[in-house]
Amino acid sequence: MNRPLALVTGASKGIGQALAQELAKHGYDLFLVARNPEELALVSQSLSSSYSVQAEWMAIDLSVADQQKHLIEQVQNRFSERLRILVNNAGYGLWGWFHELNVEEQLRMLHVNVHAPLVLTHALLPILARNGPSYVLNISSSTAYQALPTMTVYAASKSFMVQFSRGLHHECRRLGLPVSVTCVSPGSTRTHFIDRARMEPLRQMADRFGMDPEQVARIAIGAMFRGKAEVVPGALNKAGAALARYLPKAWVEKAAANIYVSKLNKD
Numbered sequence: 001m002n003r004p005l006a007l008v009t010g011a012s013k014g015i016g017q018a019l020a021q022e023l024a025k026h027g028y029d030l031f032l033v034a035r036n037p038e039e040l041a042l043v044s045q046s047l048s049s050s051y052s053v054q055a056e057w058m059a060i061d062l063s064v065a066d067q068q069k070h071l072i073e074q075v076q077n078r079f080s081e082r083l084r085i086l087v088n089n090a091g092y093g094l095w096g097w098f099h100e101l102n103v104e105e106q107l108r109m110l111h112v113n114v115h116a117p118l119v120l121t122h123a124l125l126p127i128l129a130r131n132g133p134s135y136v137l138n139i140s141s142s143t144a145y146q147a148l149p150t151m152t153v154y155a156a157s158k159s160f161m162v163q164f165s166r167g168l169h170h171e172c173r174r175l176g177l178p179v180s181v182t183c184v185s186p187g188s189t190r191t192h193f194i195d196r197a198r199m200e201p202l203r204q205m206a207d208r209f210g211m212d213p214e215q216v217a218r219i220a221i222g223a224m225f226r227g228k229a230e231v232v233p234g235a236l237n238k239a240g241a242a243l244a245r246y247l248p249k250a251w252v253e254k255a256a257a258n259i260y261v262s263k264l265n266k267d
Ligand SMILES: NC(=O)c1ccc[n+]([C@@H]2O[C@H](COP(=O)([O-])OP(=O)(O)OC[C@H]3O[C@@H](n4cnc5c(N)ncnc54)[C@H](OP(=O)(O)O)[C@@H]3O)[C@@H](O)[C@H]2O)c1
Pocket: 009, 010, 011, 012, 013, 014, 015, 016, 033, 034, 035, 036, 039, 060, 061, 062, 063, 089, 090, 091, 092, 093, 112, 139, 140, 141, 142, 185, 186, 187, 188, 189, 190, 191, 192, 193, 194, 196
C-alpha cells in the first residue's frame, strides 16, 4: 500500500515517540530515527501493531555529518514518492557554565539541534513540495524566547529553530509551495531531557510544572495540520513566552538565571 510517510527524528522516546504515535493515529507510515537501535525497534514494533501502519527505523547519530547524509540518501532512494511530513525533533540540552562545558560537546549538540534540521529540511524540501500538501514540524523550546544563563548555547539553538521555521513558513507561502512549516516550543516536558542535560537538581520542578509528551504531541500535530507557523503548548508556557516578549529582557534573564544558576552544582 502507498500510504503517506512521516520521517521523525528522535523518535525512540520522549516527545518524538509521542509525535510518531500521534502520526500513526492519523494513518501515516513512519520512518523513525535515533541512535539507540533497541529502543527504535521496540517503538516501531509497538506502533505498527497498535495502529496498522508500517513503521521502519534507522539508527543514526545526527551529530555526524556523514550520517545525516546517509539518512537523506535513504529517504531519497526509498521514500521519495510518499514522504509528506518531516519532523525535526531530535535534540538535547547541556546545563553548565559556557566556559566550563566541553566545547566539542557543545558543537555536537549544535549539530543535532541546528545543523541536522537545516540539512534535512534543505535536502527534503523539494520532495515534500512535489508530494504536497506536506508539512515540516520543527521542535524548538520555550527557552527560545529569552537568553538562558547556564543553558546559553541550548537556548540560542532553539531561538534559531523559531526564526528558521518562521522564515521558511513564509518562504513556502510566498513561493506557493504546498509545504506548511510549523515550529513548536514546548516548556518543561516529562521525558529523558533532564537526564541527558545532566539537570538532576531541577527534576522536581520540571516534573511538577511539566507536561506529558503525549499532550505536547497532540497540540503540535494539531497545529501542524492547521498550518500554524508557531505554537507554544500549555497555558503556563504561553504566559512565559508572552512575558519574555513584553518585559524588559534584563528582568526576564535575571529571573531565569535565579532559577537555573541557583540549582547548579547542588544535588
Ligand atoms: N523535555 C523537555 O522539557 C523539552 C522542552 C522543550 C523542548 N524540548 C525538545 O524536544 C525535543 C525532544 O526531546 P525530549 O524531551 O523528548 O528528550 P528525550 O526524551 O531525551 O528524547 C530525545 C530524542 O532525540 C534522540 N537523539 C538525541 N541525540 C541524538 C543524536 N545525536 N542523533 C540522533 N538522535 C538523537 C534520542 O534518541 P537516542 O538517545 O537514542 O539518540 C531521543 O529519541 C528536543 O529537541 C528538545 O530540545 C524538550
